[in-house]
Amino acid sequence: MAYQALYRVWRPQSFIDVVGQQHVTKTLQNALLQQKISHAYLFSGPRGTGKTSAAKILAKAVNCERSPVAEPCNECDACKGITDGSIPDVIEIDAASNNGVEEIRDIRDKVKYSPNVVDYKVYIIDEVHMLSIGAFNALLKTLEEPPKHVIFILATTEPHKIPLTIISRCQRFDFRRITAKDIVGRMSHIATESGVQYEENAMNIIARAAEGGMRDALSLLDQAISFSQDQVTVDDALTVTGAVSQDYLNRLGRAIMERDVATALGALEELLFQGKDPARFAEDFILYFRDMLLHQTAPNLEESLERVMLDDEFKELAGQIEPHQIYQYIDVLNQAGQEMKFTNHARIYLEVSIVKLCQMDAPKASGSPEVEEMMKKIGKLERELEQLKQNGVAIQGETNAPQAAKKPVRAKKGFRVPAGQIQEVLKSATKEDLNNIKSRWGDMVETLNQRQMRSQSALLNDAEPVAATSGSFVLKFKYDIHCQMAMENHAFTSAISSILEELTGSSYAAIGVPEDQWTGIREDFIRHSKSSDQEGPDKEEDSLLTEAEKLVGPDLMEVND
Structure with missing residues (x-):
């Protein structure tokens, strides 16, 4: 006879052989003895944990000639026929390749017929999450109210893909990973x-x-x-x-602790020469330090160790490396593992991380000689400071402290307008620059929207350029909050300048001002400009403005460009 794989030869034939799933097997055995068998079961869990095996054992147990029993006898004709697959009343269906509506309709049509040989017709549907939505809908009514002689057992590794209407009609058993x-x-x-x-x-x-x-x-x-x-x-x-020997991990761990770069890289070179995968090694090394940390903090949880065996070398090393160092080692190795996923030079990242681990300066733990020496110096300085106070020497920081406390600085609210910059723009402002900006303003806003800056460009809905000179322009906002949000966003102001430079050929920097403050700044500029014109020896009076002021008075006048 041809050779059979071990997992086929030693496939569980009784509930007692299903390893690590006592919470499932115990429940099913009690239901069998009490004859409380459900019409539908859902077995979910990781691969290789015994879902399909438990389904076949349950099918044998309900059809065993000695039932009700907690275990199938595996000796009667029914048990032997189900084991070797010669009884047609136990049907195994692979939903991965039979996932259409027609296959499920065929089941629905045949389910009403009584079993030929045994008492119950059992349908075992493996990988049931692969069924289409239409197939699930076709199965729904039959699964809810099948004939009394039919049992459905659904098995899946991804229960989240099964509709809740199907899950609610089944008794669900979650298979765990085996320890x-x-x-x-x-x-x-x-x-x-x-x-x-x-x-x-x-x-x-x-x-x-x-x-x-x-x-x-x-x-x-x-x-x-x-x-x-x-x-x-x-x-x-x-x-x-493909795993790494613990001897190599111990050698690397000791070399890293002793900061011996040459030994660490030599051990790594031997591992890679043996064909070990760098990414797999990084994962093993992370688990190695994880187990070391677990051994230090909870030495009784030996079963929780993922990677190591507790040999003498590992225990000695675990007693010499501090926990805060292990945190750093795991962080560095985890970062290297992430970077190795997206590069063709995984070996280089691994070598760099090993060198980095060897050269890493661990933070000083409390109780170390360096920390104790530092605490002694701090204590000495405190005693000298106390002696100075007793001798009447004033400490500068303490004498200035009350004075500083008398004048608390209050944080100013709102946007601080650069009035001086605006005055400079107004002194040399030209209509040519202002018209140059206004003519391309709509294009500039549209370009902002195209660059995925719609939320920022919305701040410009109530804003307009009001004065411009070569190199800068004044941008008036209707609301103070909009002005503040726009001007404090340096990326936004830089985008405005760069787009205007592309459109106009000239570079302009935006200076924001709220509308209410712009009015005051502008009137103040006009007032000062007028007084300076009157005081200048070479300036002539504007006769039109003078006559207008005589007629209506200075308080009712407003000069517009």
């Missing part, structure tokens, strides 16, 4: 029964690489058995899983 301890126990039993020699640590390495899936663990064990000669060793397990 490394349970996986090691099951693999050791299989290896012993198969006559395979192995090292205990090799089983631990394979179990941790399986990430909670029994099928993955047995597949890796199968590979390790084929790779090994007479015995599955730690090196065989490391080679098959």
Whole structure:
């Protein structure tokens, strides 16, 4: 007979063989004994955790000739027929390849017929989340009220993709990831029964690489058995899983702690020469320091360790590295791992991160000699300061403090207008510059919108240029808050200047002013300009303005350009 993989040969045939899912198997066994079988079940969980196996065991248990029983006997004709697939009343459907409406309609049409051989017709639909929406709708009514002789068992790795109307009609059981301890126990039993020699640590390495899936663990064990000669060793397990030996991790960890760059890079070079993946190594090294931190803070939680075995070298190293250093190591390695995902030079990032770890200056922990020395100096300075006070020497910081407290500085609210800059613009303002800006103002606003700055350009709805000279212009806003928001956004003002330069060929810097303050600044400028014109020896009076002032008086006059 052709060779069969271990996970097929050792597939669970009873609930007791389903490892790590006692919360599921216990519930199903009680329901079988009490004859409280539901019409529909939903088994969800990660791959390789026993969902389909539990479904077939349940199908055997409900149809066992000795029922009601907590476990199928696996000896009667019904149990043997379901195991070898010769009984047509237990139907396994792969929803990944049979996900259309027609397949589900075929089930709906045939479900009303009584079973041929056993008591219950059981439909096991694997990867049920792959069904289309139309297929789910076709299954809905049948799943809610099937005939008494029909049981549906749905299995999925992604329950969030199943409509809630389907989930609400099923009894849901969530399968958990299997712990490394349970996986090691099951693999050791299989290896012993198969006559395979192995090292205990090799089983631990394979179990941790399986990430909670029994099928993955047995597949890796199968590979390790084929790779090994007479015995599955730690090196065989490391080679098959692609993991890094803990000896190398210990060497690297000690070199980093001792800041020995040459030793650390030498160990890394050996690992990469063996064909280890840099990204996988970075992940292993993060888990190594994570386990070290966990061992320091909660040494009793050995089962929670992800990567390491508690050998003497690891325990010694864990006692010498401070927790705050481990935080830094994990941050650096995690950043390198993220960067390696988007580069073709992952090795360079890994080497740089190792050098960085070796050269890292750890923050001084409380209780270290440096901190104690610093505290002594601080205490000495405090005593000298107290002696100066007792001798009547005034301390400058303390004598000035009350005076400073008498005049608290109040924060000014609103936008502070640069009146001096505006006055300078008004002195040399020209209509040519102002018309140049106004003629392209609409184009400038449209360009802002095209550059995804719509929210900022909305501030210009009630704003207009009112004066301009070569190099700058005054931008009047209707509201003070709009002026403040626009002028304090340097990216926005820079965008206005650059766009105006593209449109007009001249560079203009915007000076913002609210409308109410612009009126006062402008009138003040006109008033001063008029007085200076009258005082100048070479200036002639404007006869028109003089006559107008005589007629209506200076208070009622307003001069517009």
